[in-house]
Amino acid sequence: MNHEIEQALQDALKRKQPSPDFAARVMARLPETAPARGTVIAMPARRPWLAIAIAATLAIGSFAGLRYQQYRQGQEAKRQLILALQITSEKLTLAQHKVVGISERRIDQ
Amino acid sequence: MKRTLGIIIAMAVSAASGLAQGVDFDWSKLAPKAVETVEVNLDRNMLELASKFMSGKSGNSDEAAIKDLLQNLKGVYVRSFRFANAGEYSIADVDRFRAQFNGGGWNKIVDVRSSKAGGENTGVYLKAAGDEVQGIVVIAAEARELTVVNIQGNIRPDQIQKLSGKLGIPDISISDEAKKQIRQRSTKKNDDEE
Numbered sequence: 544m545n546h547e548i549e550q551a552l553q554d555a556l557k558r559k560q561p562s563p564d565f566a567a568r569v570m571a572r573l574p575e576t577a578p579a580r581g582t583v584i585a586m587p588a589r590r591p592w593l594a595i596a597i598a599a600t601l602a603i604g605s606f607a608g609l610r611y612q613q614y615r616q617g618q619e620a621k622r623q624l625i626l627a628l629q630i631t632s633e634k635l636t637l638a639q640h641k642v643v644g645i646s647e648r649r650i651d652q
Numbered sequence: 653m654k655r656t657l658g659i660i661i662a663m664a665v666s667a668a669s670g671l672a673q674g675v676d677f678d679w680s681k682l683a684p685k686a687v688e689t690v691e692v693n694l695d696r697n698m699l700e701l702a703s704k705f706m707s708g709k710s711g712n713s714d715e716a717a718i719k720d721l722l723q724n725l726k727g728v729y730v731r732s733f734r735f736a737n738a739g740e741y742s743i744a745d746v747d748r749f750r751a752q753f754n755g756g757g758w759n760k761i762v763d764v765r766s767s768k769a770g771g772e773n774t775g776v777y778l779k780a781a782g783d784e785v786q787g788i789v790v791i792a793a794e795a796r797e798l799t800v801v802n803i804q805g806n807i808r809p810d811q812i813q814k815l816s817g818k819l820g821i822p823d824i825s826i827s828d829e830a831k832k833q834i835r836q837r838s839t840k841k842n843d844d845e846e
Contacts, residue, residue, distance in 0.1 A: 613701075614705075616701060617701045617702060617704055617705040618705060620694060620698045620699070620701045620702035620705070621702040621705045621706060623692045623693075623694055623698075623702075624692075624694055624699065624702045624718070624722075624728060625718075626690065626692060626730075627692040627694065627728045627729075627730045627801070627803075628718070628728075628812065630690065630692075630730050630732055630799060630801060631730070631790060631801045631803065631812055632812055634774070634790045634792040634799055634801060635776065635790060635809055635812060637772075637774055637792055638762045638764065638774045638775075638776050638790070638792070639762075641762075641764040641772070641774055642762060642764065645764070
């Protein structure tokens with residue numbers, strides 16, 4: 544009895560040569576294109592806060608940069624405006640003094 | 653085609669080198685000769701931006717006064733050139749520039765001309781429509797300095813005068829004592845003539 548079982552197992556596990564079209568059939572079942580590599584960044588499901596923190600930092604950084612640029616432009620515009628008013632005021636002074644000077648000379652004559 | 657393109661480019665350069673809104677002059681030839689150049693170009697958008705950075709609170713009355721003034725302005729443009737020597741610019745060019753303000757709604761407020769070579773010439777022109785001032789142009793041609801200011805919008809010279817002594821703007825008012833002396837001399841001269 545035992546011998547029969549043993550013989551059956553040996554027959555079943557005996558090394559056999561594959562059929563000649565085995566390799567062709569395996570290759571035919573493979574997908575035609577290989578899957579793309581490195582196109583998906585998978586965040587570990589356990590750290591969603593990390594993704595939120597990075598996004599928030601980028602958003603705050605961009606906003607702060609924009610505000611700082613506006614601040615610089617505003618300060619420069621203010622500086623230019625005060626300079627323009629200084630020059631205008633100086634030149635109006637010049638005109639006023641000339642008119643007064645001419646008036647004084649005419650009165651003195 | 654090339655000629656048309658050349659004309660368009662020349663017109664664009666001319667417009668850019670002007671002092672904005674119908675006040676044209678080729679400033680580009682003066683800048684290389686100058687030892688010091690000041691160029692201020694503030695259009696409506698830039699004035700609004702500057703206004704945001706000025707305090708409108710009564711605690712800072714200097715900035716509040718300027719902020720109030722800015723509400724009616726459309727543009728502020730300044731060109732100022734300081735030269736090492738006299739005669740670096742042509743007074744004929746300045747006269748051609750001044751000619752733009754003869755008519756066209758412009759009124760000559762001050763026109764002081766010196767007959768001396770290298771003398772100082774000063775002009776203040778004001779454009780008005782009814783009671784509303786539309787702009788002021790100040791031209792100060794000195795021996796070694798040429799300055800043109802174009803302020804567009806509703807502003808009067810006395811409003812600039814009110815800013816005197818604020819934020820580094822020099823005090824342009826004539827002292828009451830000086831005015832009194834002028835009045836006294838004038839009265840005395842009239843009495844003598846009678």
